[in-house]
Amino acid sequence: LKTIAADERYLGAEIGAIMVLHTWGQTLTHHPHVHCIVPGGGLSAHGDRWIACRPGFFLPVRVLSRLYHRLFLEKLRAAYRADKLPFFGNLKHLSDHSAFDTVLTSLRRIEWLVYAKRPFAGPKQVLAYLARYTHRVAISNHRLLAVDNDGATFSWRDYRDGARMKSMTLAADEFIRRFLLHVLPDGFQRIRHYGFLANGHRRAKLMLIRRLLAATPPSIADQAPEQQPACAVADTSERPPCPCCGSRMVVIEILPGPRRGNLTPDTS
Template sequence: MSRPALEVADVFRSHGPAWRRAHAGHVSLDQLKVMSAIERCRTAALGGHVARCADCAYTSIAYNSCRNRHCPKCQGAAAKDWLADREADLLPVPHYHVVFTPPAAVADIAYQNKAVVYDLLFKVSAETILTIAADPRHLGARIGITSVLHTWGSAMTHHPHVHMIVPGGGISLDGSKWISCRPGFFLPVRVLSRLFRRLFLEKLMAAYAAGRLNFFGDHALLADTQAFATHLAPLRRSEWVVYSKRPFGGPEAVLAYLSRYTHRVAIANSRLIAVDEQGITFKWKDYRIEGHNRHKRMTLATDEFIRRFLIHVLPKGLHRIRHYGLFAKSACADNVARARELLTVAKPEGEPTSAAVDPNKPSCPCCGGRMIIIEVFARGATPRHQPTAPTNRIRIDTS
């Protein structure tokens, strides 16, 4: 894959030092670590290896990746590995995409209390959909959920929400049969929305009462109990957004969709257009507009671009992909096996794809031959071997 003309790493390398000096004392250690990782990713600073084709002697240099979960360059390989593990859990039924989005007033609280509120968003959205699915008036079944947290909108503003991928049915409460949802319809979103609202506000108030929420700056007044209650009061009457999309065509479509959602970061390198004295220009989608007109360009001052990227650095230890219900780790294998038995389908055979196509062992770009590692060099070192100079362009793997 060719390297994008512009990367977040380029912005950080050229403008990061000045930005860090200007904001010294106001940037968290986790944010500083993310900036450093992205700046050093796929460079000699992290070391790497030299590979040579066994057939034509073509030689290339590949630098190590930082493996940081916020790095735009590292998420492709991470997504492939994760999807390979998930493929065996996919059931041969329609799958639905459900999105839970708290109101802006809750997002404001989350901005200053990310670990607590993001965790609540995961747990409450899962409890909501599991509860309604188990209700005999709706589905009357135990379902499986894969939840993914996104904290951004297309313009990198703070917009926390949870994406769920859910099979269109579940195991009956007595475990005797598979119950499918109605064709094209999973669960009533208005019912989900009302329960989501009630449970979330209850648990948010409990977290506040337990002293787990902190407020500062423009929201310092919310430390007062009455002010906090007043802030939440309108939310008890407003409609909370729960959105259910049409079902996917099949397991392959689900995998393709998951590969685009599970390991996203605030902005992909492919969306960057230019950097100049005006700032950073990038592509974004205005979801308030229908059709092709929603595709737009935005230019942010470099300072603001870096700030927006870093507000999406997740708290240390917070998992952004979680599994609930039938897919909960403790009993996932047994539950999937039982579901397949009830659906009368066999367990997938061992996957040969990982052996046939290994992204860590690319073939020679010149002749397709096997590339063999002939040198491994340490962080900051210069490789002894030089890459082959092709007739048209040098190919050094820094994508």
């Protein structure tokens, strides 16, 4: 995305992206994929103007698919040569170099696809989309139908059968195994930011973009009266900016410290 968007033939801009790793399917099987949200435009190479994409069109999906196809196979081969791809079970034969090269050759002949969805209807839809993938685990409580000696029964949506709702029962050990497939390693960052949204310079880049677009940063003054925190202080001029979005910080609540009368003196 960054490479093709930077090309003058397509957009000629530095874009941003928020990407969220999603590892499960409806039946808790291992289905790793990434959900991406990309603003429809970016900063010029000199950072002096905002370049918007054409209405209804962002980047050519055929060009995206061919570049992704090549990069994926190159990195797959590099990982294999560095002995970072162990194979087990039905795939153990791929440990042989000739067998692995045969599979790579067949993958090169396949046309890969990239699907870019149309823009969201507005900010609320963007937040609703993000919330579905950033604050959920592999299965929610409402999908659990029963837990008994036969195992765990849960509902799932079969998209190959017209998105019909069905139920599935798994033995307890298999249900736990599938669920634990989606517990990420300690310290693994499931949400990542790229381009002008990268953590290192997001604040400065967003302030620059707002200035180029003559957009006012969101503040407490923009909220409806019923949305304003009751204990927010009116004067925000001296508050530091938010390290994430660059807007003025808003005081939601001030927590009082411990009362001295409740402290037990140290007599040791």
